[in-house]
Amino acid sequence: MIVLKSTQAKYQSNWISIGFVGTLFLGFLFCLFVLPQIYLAQGTIQNKVATALPLTQAAVGFVNAWRYRFLGSTDDQVQIGKDGWLFISQDLYLATQPLENMQARAKAVITLAKALRSQGIQLMVAVVPSKARIQASSLRTAFPTVLQNGYRDFIDLLETSGVTAPRLDVPLLAAAQQQAVFLKTDTHWNIKGAKIAAQTVAQAALPLQLELPVARFQTIQSAIPQEISGDLIHLMGLEDVAVPFRPENDVDYSQQTQNLENSNSGLLGAPSSAVVLVGTSYSLRSNFLGALEQSLGTRVLSVAREGSGFEGNMTIFLEDIKRSKALPKLLIWEFNERFLYLPITKKLPPI
């Protein structure tokens, strides 16, 4: 019996050793195959090997699918909501002194608005309310109490100082009661949300009585809705994973807005716009720009950029207008609510 036990233990040990050595040397062989890529990759030796190894991406997919499916968890950058809804964690994380940061940002915006007004530019601030605020019923946790009035308070601070800042949260919240206004697996709004926001911004521009050049637009919608694999799925590292192991893709129509006349061209055919949109990825998604042009009835020059955050694109715009002769009448500054609560790290440049 003792002999049998010891043989069994030895047998187990051998298999463990073979498995271990096999794993190590299989990895070693893979490394040999991709040695040139390892040599050319950037960073430390650790990063080089991890980047160059062919199975890394598959491992990431496997782990994340397993975590999502069996543990109901994912990367810390994403929060899993109810019924396939995903949220970016930044919408819910609390920075240190979020309300003080929000007030500091309001102050910076008011100062900028005054400086722009002295140059004949009217600033309108369009703060996109966070997805977690609008689609709060799909969250698994409550929206942070501290931030509950943050959006409204920021808008109030601007409005009190004479800066036009439409409240996008009110129409979006009302619409969200009936139908989603954000994509389930993406941080951004859907076609409906973008349209509501654009219409609200256009409405807020009316009292400014700016004489904007008129243009006519037509919006065409795709006949069949398209599948959208949201940016949050990518953040979860699940883009290459089959559907049962990841949330289902969103489905939404695509829209395109066209200018019906070509009369708004400036010198040499370059577009001259009385309205400029400085924005983030929200301005680039779900035909927000087209819907805004159609609602305003004028051409809008968009200088929106992916991942530009709060001050990123505005800084570039302010540097540009120093060299520009044709200044816009209306400057629409779009950014997301989540940036309001973060401490200011970069100041806006003086005009």
Place this chain on the structure above:
Amino acid sequence: MNFQSYAFIFMFLPLTLLVFFFVPKHWRFLPLLLSSIIFYSLLEIKAVFLLWSVIVITFLIAKKVAQGQHRRTWFWLGITLNLAFLALFKYATFALDTLQLLTPLLPAKVDFQLLLPIGLSFYIFNAIAYLSDVYRKEIPASLDFWHFATGMSFFASLLNGPLLRQSSIAAQFKNLHFDANGFSIGAQRFMQGFCKKVLLADALAPLARECFVGTPSSANLVFGSVLYSLQLFFDFSGYSDMAIGIARMFGIYLPENFNQPYSATSLSQFWQRWHMSLSGFLKQYVYIPLGGNRYGEFRTGLNLVLTMTLGGLWHGANWTFICWGVWNGIFLLLERMFQQPFPLPKWLAIPRTLVVILLGRLFFVAPDVQTALTYFTSLFLGNTWQLSQNVLLLATPERMLVACIAILGCLPLQLKPIWIKHSRLVWLPLFWVAIAFVAARTAEPFLYYKF
């Protein structure tokens, strides 16, 4: 290069094993020495020179000590030089800052910052232990230089220990032979450590860190202290397991470093089970030379506090570590005074010990003493028994499951022999899962790297 990186497990380790396997027995220390140099160079090329200075100086001085002439002078010269290296690279800035605080009349703050080489505290203590052993004639200084250098710079234990006594280590490099059973034991141990680090410690790290951000609530502090203690244990014991496992694969025996510390029934028992190689060092080379318990109760108490304070200071150049050392020293003293007259049953003694340990960890995690004191005030006088929003967001079902497994892993569970036998089979698939997790998660450095 971290033990849990792909570069280590898929390139460095197999290559070293391959070369080691094909080299004749008597030369097998050579691939280990070379790979140790490469390993350390990949981390900090400049620090290699410091390591080798320590090795050469210690070896030469130990020879002089062993020769007998002026042995006391040579011994103290060796100790002083080693401590000078430690003081210069680890404690100089701290000493200058403290001096500045104590003597405000001094001119403006001196900006003096030297690179702190990873593992410095470990190999300096190894060198001191070697000199002391030679001086006390516990071992002859007749070791071969190359064996000594391999022992001192051995990549498995270089960065985070266990602290080694050269008497037991260097001799093993003389005759390294491949042993299939030893290799299997080593492989299992490495996989255990790897899983502990990747699947448990690294999973808990972001949540444990978040608990101490800003002005933490009482609930955050309690939760954070528990999580940090779990993370620290699985991080450091994971490293130790990997180090012991790697060494065993090459036929080398390293001393154990942990023995179920969180089930200790007293603080003194805890220190016999936690970072055992450091506790052993402090006892052997500090507490006993100070007089140990040979000169009455007062001196014993003083020696205890002094030894633990030095142990605290070893962890880092910060008053928080000194406070942590004093904290441990005082509680050891109190335990010594009250344990015999008032013994506690085991079910009460374990939680009591844990409370002292967890509270002491507040000094360990705080960036400065003022913050540590704020933690204590918040814990005992604060009334916010609610976890913060950010902590709740990070407390995912996955982390809670990991925390439960980690707690179970700390308990002294008595498994049936059949379970123990078959549990070995679990490590290989878990190792594969852990390898996949390395790719999916941001790598967390070992906590003891900074010490």
